[in-house]
Amino acid sequence: MSELNARIKRRLSSDARLNNLWVRGELSNVVNHRSGHRYFTLKDGDHQISCVLFRNQGRRLDFELKNGLNVLIFGDVDFYMLRGQVQILVKVVEKDSGLGNRYQELEALKRKLALAGLFDLERKRPLPNYPKTIGIVTSPDGAALRDVLRILGEYPARIIISPAQVQGEDAPLSIASAIKNLQEKVEVIIVCRGGGSAEDLWSFNSEIVARAIFQSLCPVVSAVGHETDVTIADFVADARAPTPSAAAELIMPDVIQLKKSLRDMEMRMIRSLVSSLERRRSKFTYLGRGLSSRVMRDKVGKKRYRLEQLSKRLLSLEIRRVDVLNKRLNLAQGQLSSLSPLATLSRGYSIARADGNVIRRADDVDRGAFIELILSEGLLKCKVIDKDITFDELW
Amino acid sequence: MADTISVDDDLDLESALGELERVVQVLESDGLSIEDSLKIFERGISLVRLCNASLEKAEQKIDILTGDLPEDLCDRR
Helix, strand or coil, rough: CCCHHHHHHHHHHCCCCHEEEEEEEEEEEEEEEECCCCCEEEEEECCCEEEEEEEHHHHCCCCCCCCCCCCEEEEEEEECCCCCEEEEEEEEEEEEEHHHHHHHHHHHHHHHHHCCCCCCHHHHHCCCCCCEEEEEEEECCCCHHHHHHHHCCCCCCCCEECCCCCCCCHHHHHHHHHHCCCCCCCEEEEEEECCCCCCCHHHCHHHHHHHHHCCCCEEEEECCCCCCCHHHHHHCEEEEEHHHHHHHHHHHHHHHHHHHHHHHHHHHHHHHHHHHHHHHHHHCCCCCCCCCCCHHHHHHHHHHHHHHHHHHHHHHHHHHCCHHHHHHHHHHHHHHHHCCHHHHHCCCCCCCEEECCECCCHHHHCCCCCCECCCCCCEEEECCCCCCCCCCCCC | CCCCCCCCCCCCHHHHHHHHHHHHHHHHHCCCHHHHHHHHHHHHHHHHHHHHHHHHCCCCCECCCCCCHHHHHHHHC
16 A cells, blocks of 8 residues: 555656646635645636645745635645645645636626627617517526426417527537527527526626627527626626526516406496496487386396496406406306497397488487388388477486 | 507407507597497407407417427426
8 A cells, every 4th residue: 555655656746747837726625724734625617636735835925815716826746645645735826817807808898898889778678578489598407497487387478498508618609699599589588597606607798698699689688697696698688687587577477467457458348338328328319119217227227237246246256266267257258248239229229320320319310311220130211200309208 | 430440360469458458548538429439349349358368378389499308398398
């Protein structure tokens, strides 16, 4: 065992390329040991290596080692025989300005795109109220897609998933093409991915993605990461949602509310038609001579009563489940149509017309004129033998 | 008035709702003849039916542009 480890150690320390080298990475698992030594892991994407900075070398350090900090280290690769572990004996640690540069680049890109008008509020388009087609740009395997679909539920629309790689080097191009591929196929596009590190979300800060969103013919909703993550994609998009679920909520109409407002409008139409009929009844020329005024009033009373019953029933429906609502609504519709003035004819009224116009006053026609009586079934052509302008027995 | 309300069942939900709102407003305003009220009323009722139908009869459909739809989403198709 000791011979093996010693051989490995010799092998590593004799390799010139593994000594006096610079390595760039991100600090994690930083431990400031009581002894004054510092232990940490250097990470870069999927790779990592253990590092140790001994007290003597550490004295020269002029900043605190913190997890997440991007650094450049200088040192030798070494084999720690007690644990059988490869590590770097660090001699120098420097802050890596790489990420700083990246943020500076990001700010510069923001300024450039802002100047080019990509963030202008005036160009933001309203989302469609009732989209029949919805595009989703995201990873088909991600949780974000499932979140969006869960919120969309049964909402009747054609949903087109345009798969994209949402992290890694190729992600910006992949996201941009996925957006382009949806053009002229959908009315609104959700571009989304779930939470991740700033690194993971970086693709959404790229110019190519920003341009693709800007050039989209239909409105784009961006939903990248969590509430606090804001990317350039969010600035360009027509609407920004804090999470993928929220994006789905943003584009989906409230179907239950919609059905309720349909019922409300239907009731309003029926009410106004009935009340306008009642307002006008004295102007109509009714020919139901066999009816007494009491019967007529009863008819109006019944009509009112029936309307009230219908209103009550329709309102009580609101608390029921949607599908029950609709069956009942259809039933109600059938009943409501019997309130139509046309149905009134079947109760013995008729409409008098001359030359296509409704006759409202005896004065409207001359003695000897030919008039038509529209009955529930068929039509009578009549000649006016006499008229009595003052007749108002019915009322 | 009645002439501006055309019969067109290809209306999408959004314009159908818009027209329905106008119909209700027109009906609630005074000064319509009985003939016009009736025509508009009937148009309104058919719009309500049209809207309800488009909410109920339409089904959700999920497609994917490239590759296969992940298995867990297939049963939603």
